[in-house]
Amino acid sequence: MKFEKYKSLHALQGIFRFKRLKNSALYLPIILIPLLFASVIFLTIYVYAKVNVRNQNADKKYLYLKKLAAHKNTHKFLNIYWKTPIDEGKPPYKWPEIQKSLSPSSCMACHYDQYEEWKNSRMAHSMDAGVVAQLLLKKMTSKHWKPWVESCMSCHSPIGEYYVEHGGYKGLTAKEKNILKNGSKAQKAMVVALNMLKIPMGRGALSVSCAACHVRYYRRFGPGVKKYMKEGNIVHGGFVPSNAFNHSFFCIKCHQFGHDQRRLDGKLFENTYSEWKRSIYAKKGISCEVCHNPQGSMAFKSIYNKNFVLKAVTIRFKIIHINSGNVHAILSLKNSEVGHDFPTYTTPKVILYIGQENFEKEIYQKTVESYIIGWSVSLNLKKQYFDTRLKPFQTAKLIYDRPLVKAAKYLKAWVVVEPESHYVRFFKAFLKIKRLPKIIKTLMSEALKQDLDSKYILWKKQIKLN
Incomplete structure (x- = not known):
């Protein structure tokens, strides 16, 4: 044992x-x-x-x-709400994929009308070829490009996953590969540029998207809807109503520089909120959304929309007299319903013209006189040429006094709007640089084409000469 x-x-x-x-x-x-x-x-x-x-x-x-x-003091809410980059966090695990998505095309499933309005608005095209060209040029010419790019992105595409350092970039997507194979020259340049910047575009929300204004931590916020749609009874966990969405302060993040930001001749480059704040519209409680988003519209109409601008100004034209072979006339434009300086920023210009036409309605170019309404500055933003913008209820006048051409049959007046006037000058100047990288030239050429196409005739009238 x-x-x-x-x-x-x-x-x-x-x-x-x-x-x-x-x-x-x-x-x-x-x-x-x-x-x-x-x-x-x-x-x-x-x-x-x-x-x-x-x-x-x-x-x-x-x-x-x-x-x-829910608080009456909307400023505190909005100061936190608009902290960028917007960190949406992770979606609830049990939600279906369409509710997890931040893509505007997913919102379209239930908000079709709003999506259709938004997709044609400037908000949907806030990251166009011109913006991307400038971001890439900054990367190519500066070691400290990332903070500069992110400051631009904070308004042009504020959701954090699209920032250079916030984990959204995972290489080329199937959509981008298809563009590189079948897209136009400009589309291919956009894909290459965004990948050089490590900014993802595949999700389809590279813009001021629905989520940029309405989603925080995957919860929906908005101005509120009809009473029968109570919180918790609709998809994506319901929504949080707030009166802040009806307040002009909601727009301040991207339409108003702080007091310590860039100025020229004592004027902030972005000053729209302050312009409105000083106007009678602020005193009457007429906020930005009353004009730009009436009745929940997502069209975001602005200087780019002819009918919208035409309703906001009053234009008058008349011949005073024809005397001693000279014709005397006056063309006036009044800022009658714009709640801030018209036009705001340095980018747009509005031009008044008067000229003489022959019987075939061909203009005699030597008879044309013009007057520019706008804030004109140098391309490096260091010198002001003039500032003729109209505050609410101010009027600009073009006084015409020219010899009458014998063959002239009509005196014509017309008003032209150039929404991207400053950037037309900007891109034309850069495209003259011989050593400009090819990809930058491609993007800027596309941007210049788009900006030139935005120009339109706002108003015109002819008066027959006796």
Whole structure:
């Protein structure tokens, strides 16, 4: 019995002494598999805990934001709401994919009319070829390009996943590969440029998208809808109503520079909110959305829309007299319904013209006189040439006094709007640079074409000369 006891003990010792076993390698899985299994469990718990903590933090931020949304002081809510880059966090796990998506095309499933209005607006094209060309040029010419690019993105595409350093970029998508294969020259240049900047475009929301204004932490915010649609009874977890969406301060993030930002001759380059704030429209409570987003419209109409501008100004034209072979006339344009300086910013120009025409209605170019309404500055933004913008209810006048051409049959007046006047000059100047990289030239050429196409005749009238 004693011998058998020692024999069994010897066998047990042999199991754990691999050096005594001929095929010890066969026993490695006995040790490694449990260790590997334990490691997987540990990593799963760690990742889950980390995600859970992040989601809990997002929930806390959302609940705080929700509380502020109901507060009368909209400024505090909006200061947090518009903190960029916008970190949407992670979508709720159980939501269907369409509700997790931040793409405007997903919103279209239920908000078709709003999507159709938005897709043709300037908001949908805030990251066009001209913007991307400037961002890429900055990267090519400066070591400190990232902060500059992100400051631009904070308005042109504020959702964090589109920022250079915020994890959205994962290489070329199937959509981008298809563009590189079948797209136009300009489309291919856009894909290459965005990939050089490591800005993803595949999700289809590279713009001031629906989510940029309405989604925080995957919760929806808005101005509120009809009473029968109560919170919690609709998709994506309902929505949080806030009066802030009807306040002009909602627009301040991208339409008003701070006091410490760039000025010229004491004037901020972006000053639209302050222009409105000083006007009678602010005193009457007529906010930005009353004109630009009436009745929930997502068209964001502006200087680019002819009928919209025509309703906001009053134009008058008359011949005073024809005396001693000279014709005297006056063309006036009044800022009758624009709630800020007309036009705002340095970019657009509005030009008044008067000239004489023959019987075939061909203009005599030497008889043409003009007057420019706008803020004209040098391309480097360091010198002001003139500022003739109209404050609310101010009037610009073009006084015409020219010799009458014998063959002239009509006196014609017309008003032209150039929404991208400054950038037309800007891109034309850059395209003259011989060493400009080819991709920049391609993008700027496309931008110049788009900007020239935005020009339109706002109004015209002819008066027959006796």
